[in-house]
Amino acid sequence: MITAQIEVSGLAKRIGDVEAVRDVTFVAAPGRVTGFLGPNGAGKSTTLRILLGLARSDSGTALIGGRRYAELPDPTGTVGAVLDLAGAHPAMTARGHLRAYCALGGHDAGRVEAVAELTGMSEYLDRRVGGFSTGMRQRLSLATALLGDPAALVLDEPSNGLDPAGIVWLRTFLREFAAKGGTVLISSHVLTELQHGIDDLVLIDRGRTTWSGPLDAFTARGTSLEEAFLELTSGVESSPVPTATATPNATEGIRA
Incomplete structure (x- = not known):
């Protein structure tokens, strides 16, 4: 597997009169699972959309393997993304959906x-997507993201709809x-689950x-x-935040 930091x-990104994102800086390193957290409206979705080439920033950069998404020679072979549940037509089978992608x-x-086996979907490949539960749609979304055998995964709420066994499976995967x-x-938003599944x-x-670094430093x-x-998220904007010690696999803590 190639690596893609x-x-x-x-x-920074302004949408109308709203500063959706105004100063976001971080690194997600190879070999690490990085949690990306914030309250509703904090700018998470906008940041991910910019990272994946779905929106343009007003300033700053968002790079995958040193390149903007639009500049990647093999985008889906570099990064697999799940921002929404699989948008397959309900009349399509999972196999048909994956073949199309x-x-x-x-x-x-x-x-x-291969991806059906990885995500536990092999026995559901010939079922129509319209009959899938939310958890099965999540698995189909992940399977779709893995088709290019990517070096990086960008996932937004991937555990939604998964039962406890599915959440453990996802964490292990x-x-x-x-x-x-x-x-x-x-x-x-499932913080108790993320605590067991992320490194940074x-x-x-x-x-x-407002903070970036190893998880154990955050909860020290x-x-x-x-x-x-x-x-940290219920205080006023000028409140001080913890500072993490820089490591080869994490950015240094940042003060708000």
Whole structure:
């Protein structure tokens, strides 16, 4: 597997009269699972959309493997993304959906069976998507993201709709993906689950990065991820935030 570090620097984006993002900077390193957290409206979705070439920033950069998404020679072979549930037509089978995306991305059709096995979907390939549960749609979305055998995964709320066994499966899968040198950037509101599944944490609030570093540094004061998150995001904007020690795989903590 090739490696693809995600680097976001000084990102800013105004939507109408709203500064959706005004100063977001962080690194998601290969071999690490990085959690991307923030309250509703903090700018997470806008940042991810810019990273994946779905929106343009007003300033700053968002790079995957040193390039903007639009400049990647093999976009879906470099980064696999899940921003929404699989948008397959309800009358299509999962196999038909995956084959269509293989054709669009220029990937070998044999990847359909491979990603179905990876995501536990093999027995559902010939079922119509319209009959899938939310959890099965999540698995189909992840399978679609994996078709290009990417070096990085960018996932927004990937555990929504998964049962407890599915959540454990997802956590294990992402850990194994990272252990092979993959980069994982995951946004989620399930803080208790993220605490068991991430190595590094990026926290944004009001469009700015307010903390970035290893998870254990963030919770070093003996609090849980949930307690520390609520403490930092419920205070006033000028409140000081913890500073992480820089490591080869994490950015240095940032003050708001």
